[in-house]
Amino acid sequence: MDLEYTITIRFDGLDAEDHEIDLFTLGESLQGLARIAGTVGHFAATQEYSRYFRSHELKVLAKEPRENCFSIDVVFEFIRQHQILAGTFPAALTGLIAWLLHRATKKDTPGADLSAKLLETLRELAGQNAEQTARLHGIMERMVVDLRPSFKQAFAPVGVSCRTLTIITPQRSDTFDETDKASLLLPINDEITELQDWVVLITELDLERGTCKARLAADPDEKRINSIITDPLLKQHNNPYSLAMAAGEPLPVRAKAHIQDGSIKRLYISDVGI
Template identity: 35%
Template sequence: MVEMQEDGSIRLEIRYEGGDAESHQIDMTALGESLQGFGRIYAVIGHFAATGQYAKQMQALSVKTYAQEAEPKCFSVGALLSFATTSGWFQGLLPAVITAVTAYVLHRCSGNSEEMRHLRELLEQQYGKDQKMMERMMDTIDRLADGLRPSVRKSVAPVGSTCDRIDLYANGDRHQTIDQAVKDAVMSSEDEQLIGERPYSIIISEMDYDRRTCKIRLTDEDLSSSLDEDGHPPRINAVITDPAIEMEGNAYLQAFMTRKPITVKAKATLKDGDITRLYISDSA
């Protein structure tokens, strides 16, 4: 449970994991772009949580985000949300609203609406059956999320280039992970939707071992309604994020060599109801 500090602030941490970050270092250009994005995201969301209003101009915000020194673990940046004023819109729920709205903004920008339920539950806890107020707040949050799209794109810059993922913490509790699947969905200009992790049965038909990418065909109920010119299910691009890919004789390489089906856990992007890409995190 994320709580306010005694001084009325909220302590945050942006933790960059994997890649260069494993050596406690990170590309400065990507880091600078990412921190600019997160700085605006947290300031705008914090202002909304404190006042119930969406302010576009930085000078109008009642919340400031400060970078703080953090102990080296992977590569992390400590941050502090400091509130100039609060109006009691979310009395007692301020930290929870900030983490919930942050999650909603990230998922809305990546085409994933799963966080809507948790956010609505918090608003219902605050406003009960006042549907008019609920809809007003959700409309404000939607406009806020759409306005923050450029900042979200900046915030994910290091993923895939100098780190594997970004974990967001509030008062020591991790509340969000941004991986390659989320970044690609955020950066995509197409009308795609990112869905959560689940099992898939696949056949690996092509593999780039160095880049951890492959082409696969689905073998179960997730098959596309369309077939290719040879009458086969279409091949789908996939990214293997599972660290086990580095091990000799791993399950993915064995599946590729034998052309036998393998069950994997993966996130997927959808377009017009069809799977367009898999992000494989584990093998069964």
């Protein structure tokens, strides 16, 4: 083996809290992550885009799972040495994967910062050649579309057997949750709003799954909205959500809304409002 580079895939919450995870969704997730990692790794090493594993300049391997919730190390084993690999490959690989995942899920992040880092990475890969940099940027945009099925596979356990998926490298750590998965799965005519203030009346609450049914306090006669609560405060005894439901009182929250055909289909509640 000439060179090896490792990233960690970590699943947290739900079954993963007991160091277990649904095998079917795990297998689906690993297939998607392998496709993403292999394609991006080959691109970072060669500046060429290929979706065919047999033509890639590296292998993507997995080590044994670990019990800090549920983690798997993904190892990149290079088939032959490249000059770029000695210094720039790890940071390039990390940045490219982070940009793709944030772009595909429309995740809240300093977009300008990520875009600037992407451009910096592509310039380095292109040897500061402007025409080559533009070509590489076009390939990255194409990957966002072409790898969409693989992104969906990668998120398979989220909301089913775990609450979050985290990509960990020495350079950075990025955590994705059910809101990010929902953005990825949305039909083109749907949307996820920005984080907003809402006032809700909670009528049902599942503390174990972190789900609830609620009505908007401004429209108490409207149909209840299925909601997901990602706020860690929900795990505490006498948390605001349980107390508000028991008292039948409205609760201000911070949440994103999944809008479909102009109606709220789901709320993703992240914390209690003021």
